[in-house]
Amino acid sequence: MMRTMILMGVATLALAGCLPKKDKAAENAATPESTQTETQALAPSAQNAVTFHCGSVVVRAAFDGQDKAVMMVGDQTYHLQSVVSASGAKYETAAGTAPAAMLWNKGDAAMANIPGHGELNCQAQGAKMGTPASMNPVPAQASLVQNTEWQVKMINDAAPVGDRPLTVRFDDQGRISGFSGCNRFTGAYDLNGDTLAIKADMAMTRMACLSDDAAQQETAFTQVLASMTQLQAQADGSLIMRNAQGQQIVLHVPPMQ
Incomplete structure (x- = not known):
């Protein structure tokens, strides 16, 4: 009986070793090319990102100057699109997207709705509130x-x-x-x-x-x-x-x- 169980275990391990492993390149290839291109084009970097301090939360955002933005909070990335607002430039995740996120940029100041953090008031890094000349460059949408x-x-x-x-x-x-x-x-x-x-x-x-x-x-x-x-x-x-x-x-x- 013991001999039979040992043989079955060896056979199982051998079979597992024959199973095809997931190809990381294939997984990446499964991602739509347009999404990869958009993410690379708007990925916040030291050159094109605006950094906002929202209390203890740091938000980095990149804008394409048209109707899209990418917001990064920690290791989370949110792809946003512009919506009509009374002032400033407001971006939200597409309708029906979960979790929903929002960034309402008003130059030196901003408001962000971040999953897990709620709605936060933010200030652009290096900006002095109420001093237009000191505001970080933010493209006018x-x-x-x-x-x-x-x-x-x-x-x-x-x-x-x-x-x-x-x-x-x-x-x-x-x-x-x-x-x-x-x-x-x-x-x-x-x-x-x-x-x-x-x-x-x-x-x-x-x-x-x-x-x-x-x-x-x-x-x-x-x-x-x-x-x-x-x-x-x-x-x-x-x-x-x-x-x-x-x-x-x-x-x-x-x-x-």
Whole structure:
């Protein structure tokens, strides 16, 4: 009897040794190529990640500047997509995805809903709350920037003068347009992440300005506008455009009266 049991055990071990082992490469190949590419493209790294401190929880996030983000918390990765929000840039996991996660980025500040941690208030690493100049670069999401008429709030440190607001509009076909104080303008732009390029050959109407101040402001505004190279979101939902010389234009959407 004992001899029989020993022989059966040996046979079992031998059979187990013949079973095919799982091929790690095959497992990786089973992952959709598009998902692998997307993860690699947006994987938070030292170069493209924004780090948020949410109490004792550290969140790293990477944005594609369009409508996707990747949020990493510890060894967990959450793929998020943009949703409409009143201000800032809000990202959530797709409807029906479990566990659900959310990151609502407002420049220096953010709010995160992290599985296992709940809803947390966050602060961008190295940022000082309420100091726009110190905020970490956060790309202004194209889907939220486009097809909105933004009013010019500040040109460098000065508010525009005149009875009619200066405006800027980015459409979803690569066209920029607006009102510069006396005339309307139109041109082309490119937005890739927070990198902005406005083509220099903007067209303008030829209406005469009613005052020298208006004419000087229009010339200064259009020249600075054409030189903008960066577009970033602010905590209050406004946008800041900057050029290589540090000049800036602040855009906002005034509250409805």
